[in-house]
Amino acid sequence: MRRSITTGLIFGLLGLATAGAWAAGGRHGGPLTAGSPRHPQGLQLRMTFGWTGLTQPDQPLITGIDVWFPKGSVYNGGSYPRCSLRTLDVRGPEGCPRGAIMGKGSGVAFADTTLTRPRITVVNGGPREVYFYTVLNNPARVQEPVVGHITPAHGDFSYHLSATIPESLRVVAGVPIELTSLSFSAGRGTWLATTNAPAGIRITTIFDNGLHTTYQVWVQDSR
Numbered sequence: 001m002r003r004s005i006t007t008g009l010i011f012g013l014l015g016l017a018t019a020g021a022w023a024a025g026g027r028h029g030g031p032l033t034a035g036s037p038r039h040p041q042g043l044q045l046r047m048t049f050g051w052t053g054l055t056q057p058d059q060p061l062i063t064g065i066d067v068w069f070p071k072g073s074v075y076n077g078g079s080y081p082r083c084s085l086r087t088l089d090v091r092g093p094e095g096c097p098r099g100a101i102m103g104k105g106s107g108v109a110f111a112d113t114t115l116t117r118p119r120i121t122v123v124n125g126g127p128r129e130v131y132f133y134t135v136l137n138n139p140a141r142v143q144e145p146v147v148g149h150i151t152p153a154h155g156d157f158s159y160h161l162s163a164t165i166p167e168s169l170r171v172v173a174g175v176p177i178e179l180t181s182l183s184f185s186a187g188r189g190t191w192l193a194t195t196n197a198p199a200g201i202r203i204t205t206i207f208d209n210g211l212h213t214t215y216q217v218w219v220q221d222s223r
Helices: 085-091
Strands: 003-008 017-019 041-051 060-070 073-075 100-109 115-118 118-125 129-136 142-152 155-165 175-186 192-194 200-206 210-216
Touching: 060 073, 073 155, 085 129, 085 142, 100 129, 118 175, 129 175
Parallel strands: 003 041
Antiparallel strands: 017 041, 041 175, 041 192, 060 155, 060 200, 073 192, 100 115, 100 118, 100 175, 118 129, 129 142, 142 155, 200 210
């Protein structure tokens, strides 16, 4: 049985970043349980980020996000239908195998004083990539996949997800896009799984002014 983990990453950056992390699993009202190396437990991951606190002229643009998943985390992208970057570029998620669509999300951003709400489709790209296909409608329509590169990690972490925001999504029609919040959910079957109880997740946010912020957060039972 797949269980659901809701992860909102709670951290702070000079008043700039906020978010939060909870977990829920097992039968409704039951305790969160984990799988084992022989029987990994499938998960649905929900993540929420927020970046606020600076005045608009001082708001740096987010250029990338790195996430390190704790030991016991399992990514099975090679075991599910996948979509290629070329297919996404030409046809979007509609051109991908139905089984490659793993989740969705949305965000809130400002293009100067205009509110824009990016829409995100999470697409399996195989054992080393996951795509966050993003659509913006203001100040102009832009459709672009954000590529998440997945590599093995060591020590306290099983693997590392690194995603760089393309320039075409950071500046649209000459207007900087200032992202203030982002949330998505992803997971089907054992595409994402765990072999032990969820532990600390490390997140680094990268900004265009050279600032890097790194926080480690802990998944908590939401019940």
